[in-house]
Amino acid sequence: MDLEIQGRVVDLVDKYGAENIIVLIGGAEAEAAGLAAETVTAGDPTYAGPLAGVPLGLRVYHVVEPEFKDSVDEQVYEDQISMMEMVLDVDEIISEVSTMRNEFGQFNE
Amino acid sequence: MNYSVIKGSSYVLINAPDMIIHNGTTQTTEKLLNPESEYLKSLPDHIRSFDEVINYLPNQIYIGNHKPEELKNLEQPWLDKKTLDGSRDGRFGEIMPQDEFIGLIKIVDVFDLVKLTKEFTKDVNEKLSIHPLIKEDTVARLKEGEELIDIKNLIEKNGAEGLFHNGELVGCIKRAHDIDENLTAHVLFENLVSKASGVLSALHLIDKYDINPEEIDYVIECSEEACGDMNQRGGGNFAKAIAEFAGLANATGSDIRAFCAAPAHAIVQGASLVQAGTFKNVMIVSGGSTAKLGMNGKDHVKKGIPILEDVIGGFAMLISENDGINPILRTDIVGRHTVGTGSSPQGVISSLVTEPLDRNGLKITDIDKYSVEMQNPDITKPAGAGDVPTSNYKMIAALGVKRGELERSQLNDFIQNHGMEGWAPTQGHIPSGIPYIGFGREDILDGNINRIMIVGKGSLFLGRMTNLFDGISIVIEKNPGITKEEKSVSEEEVRLLVAEAMRDFASHLLKD
Numbered sequence: 001m002d003l004e005i006q007g008r009v010v011d012l013v014d015k016y017g018a019e020n021i022i023v024l025i026g027g028a029e030a031e032a033a034g035l036a037a038e039t040v041t042a043g044d045p046t047y048a049g050p051l052a053g054v055p056l057g058l059r060v061y062h063v064v065e066p067e068f069k070d071s072v073d074e075q076v077y078e079d080q081i082s083m084m085e086m087v088l089d090v091d092e093i094i095s096e097v098s099t100m101r102n103e104f105g106q107f108n109e
Numbered sequence: 110m111n112y113s114v115i116k117g118s119s120y121v122l123i124n125a126p127d128m129i130i131h132n133g134t135t136q137t138t139e140k141l142l143n144p145e146s147e148y149l150k151s152l153p154d155h156i157r158s159f160d161e162v163i164n165y166l167p168n169q170i171y172i173g174n175h176k177p178e179e180l181k182n183l184e185q186p187w188l189d190k191k192t193l194d195g196s197r198d199g200r201f202g203e204i205m206p207q208d209e210f211i212g213l214i215k216i217v218d219v220f221d222l223v224k225l226t227k228e229f230t231k232d233v234n235e236k237l238s239i240h241p242l243i244k245e246d247t248v249a250r251l252k253e254g255e256e257l258i259d260i261k262n263l264i265e266k267n268g269a270e271g272l273f274h275n276g277e278l279v280g281c282i283k284r285a286h287d288i289d290e291n292l293t294a295h296v297l298f299e300n301l302v303s304k305a306s307g308v309l310s311a312l313h314l315i316d317k318y319d320i321n322p323e324e325i326d327y328v329i330e331c332s333e334e335a336c337g338d339m340n341q342r343g344g345g346n347f348a349k350a351i352a353e354f355a356g357l358a359n360a361t362g363s364d365i366r367a368f369c370a371a372p373a374h375a376i377v378q379g380a381s382l383v384q385a386g387t388f389k390n391v392m393i394v395s396g397g398s399t400a401k402l403g404m405n406g407k408d409h410v411k412k413g414i415p416i417l418e419d420v421i422g423g424f425a426m427l428i429s430e431n432d433g434i435n436p437i438l439r440t441d442i443v444g445r446h447t448v449g450t451g452s453s454p455q456g457v458i459s460s461l462v463t464e465p466l467d468r469n470g471l472k473i474t475d476i477d478k479y480s481v482e483m484q485n486p487d488i489t490k491p492a493g494a495g496d497v498p499t500s501n502y503k504m505i506a507a508l509g510v511k512r513g514e515l516e517r518s519q520l521n522d523f524i525q526n527h528g529m530e531g532w533a534p535t536q537g538h539i540p541s542g543i544p545y546i547g548f549g550r551e552d553i554l555d556g557n558i559n560r561i562m563i564v565g566k567g568s569l570f571l572g573r574m575t576n577l578f579d580g581i582s583i584v585i586e587k588n589p590g591i592t593k594e595e596k597s598v599s600e601e602e603v604r605l606l607v608a609e610a611m612r613d614f615a616s617h618l619l620k621d
Contacts, residue, residue: 029495080453086507086520087454087500 001039006049009040013056019107023060024068025097030089033062034096041104057106062097064090113383114435114588116390117318118426118547120171121202121309122534123210124162125402125421127273132298133402133418148407153276155406157415159206164195167485167532168420172199173547180530186487188414201547202313204420208274212237213305215280216250217354222297224263225272225280230254242312247354255280270294289339299399302421303334304350306396310423311355314392320427326388328352328362329379331371332395333537351394360392368572369482369541371395372424373565373581376543379428380438380583391428397421397536404535405492412491422539426546433591436553442469442584444564452578458504461564461582463512473509476527476584477558480545481505482566483531497540501564502528541565542582549585559587 001009012021023040027033035045040058044051061068064085069077101108130136130152139146162168166183169175169192183190197204205213212233215223225233234251237243260281263269272280282301286292307330315322330348337344348362367374372395379391399421403409406416431437444465450456466473481501489497506523509515515523533540542563549561566580 028500029493032493080451080455083455083458083504083507083511084453086510086517087503 001036001044001049001051003049006039006044006051009056009058010050010054013058018056018058021058023058025060025062027062028084028088030092030096033093034100036060037062037097037100038104041100041106055104055106057104059105059107060097060101062093064088065094065097110441111384111431112437112439113380113391113428114431114437115546115550115585116320116427116429116432116435117314118543118550119202119310119313119317119424120173120199120544120547121306121313121423122162122168122171122204123207123306123309123397123421123423124159124204124419125207125210125399126156126419127207127276128302128399128421129156129403129406129416129419131271131273132399133404133406134400135403135406139407148410151410152403152406152416155410155414155416157417157419160195161191161415162419163197163204164191164193166190166192167487167534168204169195169199170532171201171422171534171544172204173201174199177529177532177545177548180532181525186414186490188417188487201317202310202423205309208233208279209236209240210305210309210421211272211274211280212251213243213309214272214282214301216243216247217305217308217350218282218301220285222283222285223272223280223301224255224260224269224283225251226257226260226278227254229274229279242309242316268294270298286338291338291342300334300336300347302399303332303396304347304354306421306423307332307347307351307394307425308354308396310396310425311351311357311392311394314394314425314427315355318427320390322356323359325352325357325360325390325392325427327379327382327390328357328360328392328394329375330362330364330394331366331375331538332364333366333368333371333398334396335366347396348394351396352392357392362392367565367579367581368567368569369537370565370567370579370581371538372541372543373563373583376426376428376438376563377440377443377581377583380440383428383430384438384440389430392425393428394423394425395538396423397539401536405488405494408492409488414491417485417488418535420534422534422536424539424543426543431588431591434554434588436550436585437588439469439584439586442466442471442562444580444582446566446578446580448577452576454504455508457566457578457580458508461566461580462505462562463508465582465584472514473505473512474514474523474527476560476562478529478545478549478552478561479505479527479564480529480542480549480561481564483529483533483540483542483544484535485531485533485540488535489531496531498528498531499524541567546585553585553587556587561585 037060268284269281282298284294328348335343345364352360375393444461450460484497486496502524506520533544542565564582
C-alpha cells in the first residue's frame, strides 16, 4: 500500500476512531489485496510507511467477499462488480484477505 | 462515408542502460532516500547487454522482425529464451544503442544545451555517419565536442545533468534558466529524450513506407512529457519540433496529452481531421520516457532477473486520405470513457468496447483482434501486476458472457482467438493499443482478419486534477475499396433532373 494512502488511513483513524472504520479493497491481485489487508490490520509489512509497526486491526474486506456482497444493493453489484467476479481469482482473494482479517483484526464480530 | 486509412506505422526502441541508473525515477528516488541501499549496489549486475536486448523476442516483435503469435506457444517467462537471429534493424524501425542515441539527443538540440566530450563525439560521429537515416549535414550538428573538465564544471557548478555511457561521464545537458523549474537540466533531459526518440520514429516511418515528408500536413504528438517555461508549463509543442527534424517542411502540429490513452486519442483526432478533409496526411508520433526506465527494477532484482525496463520506446504512424487499399479508421465505431461512466472495470469495458459495437450492430466476436494494454508480462508479472493484456481480454470475454454473446465455457477460446500476448515495454503510452497497428494493418491487407479494435486507457488520477480514469477506442477495418457509387448515382440523378427540366421547358414552349 503506497505511503500516501497509509498516511490517509492514519488520519482517518485519528479522526473517527479505528472501531468506526471499514476498509474496502478492490485490487485485482490476491497477493496485493492480502498485503493491503495486512497493512491495515497488522501494520505495514514493508516497514516503509506510516503504518509500519502500527497494528490498527481495522475491519477489512475485499469487494468480492460475501460479507460485502450480501450487504449492498444486488443490482448495483450486478452492474459494477459481477463481471470482475468472472475475471478474478475470487477464492484466492477471499482466502488472502480473510486470513489477515481473522488473524489480526481487532473488531471482528 | 469516406474514411481515412492507415498508410503505415513505425516502431523504435532505444537501449539505455546508463539512463536506467541515472534517470529512472525508481532509481533516482532510491538514491535520494536510501543512497546506500542493497538495491542500488546490486543494480549494475542486473543490466542486460545490447546483444541480450537485441535477442529478446518481445523487442524483435516490437520492431517488426518477429510476429506476436510466436509468443503464444512460447512458455513464460521469455527472458531466458534468446531469438538468436536478433537484429538492430527492424521491418518497422530499429533498436538503437545508447551511444548513438546520446549523439541524436545532441543533434536534435537547437539551444546548445547538450555538451558531449570530444572523444565521445568522435566515436559517435563515426557510428552515426553510417546510420542510413541520419544525413551527413545532420551528423555535422555534433560539432567537435568539449573538454571533460568543462562538462564536469557545468554539472558541479551550473546544475547540468550528466550523460553517461558504459558507466563513464560522456557529456551533460545544461539547464536553460537559472530559476525556472520547467527549464531545469532534468526536465530538458526528459524532453530531449522524448524529442529525439520521436524524431527517430518519424524518420523510420518516412523511410519504411516511402513517404514524401513534404506531403505531411499535420503532426499530432502524443507522448507523456510536457515542454514549456514558468509562464506556460505545458506550452508545447513537441509535434512541430519533431516535424522540423524529420523534414516535414509543410507541416504544423500540436501535442495531445491523456496519459497512456494519448495515442488512441491522437488516432481518433487524426482520422477525423483527414476524413473531414481538413488535412490530407496526418502523422501521429511519440517518443518515449527515461523516467520509466527500471520502474519495476526493485522487483526484478529481488526476483533475481535482469532489469527488463531497459529500453525507451517510440512510434509513428501516418493517417491519409482513403486510397481504397489500406485499412480504414472507422470514426463511427469509437468508444469513450465518459465522465459519467464511473471507474468500475465493468463500466470501463462497456463504454470502450460494447457501447460502440452495439451502436453499429456488432458483437464482441465480430472484432477479430483487440489491441489493448499490450504490456509485456515478463516485466509486469514479477512486479505483482499480473498479465495485463490477458486481464483485459478476460474482462472483455466476461462482459461477452454477461451479455449472452459467449458461453462461459468459451471464455478461454475467446482470449486465445481474439487476444494476443503482450510484447511492449512498460513506457506508459507505448503499450497502450498502438503496438499491434503495424501487424494489424498487414494482417488486414493479407486478408487474415477484417477488423481490429484499438483500446487506449489512461490513469488521469495520477495528475491529481481528477479522480477519473480515461479511455478511448477505435475500430480499424478492411478497406472495401473506394466506391464511386455515391458520386455516379448523384451525377445520374442530376442528368435526369436536367433532362426532365428541359422536357418541361420544351413542353411549355410548345404550348406557347
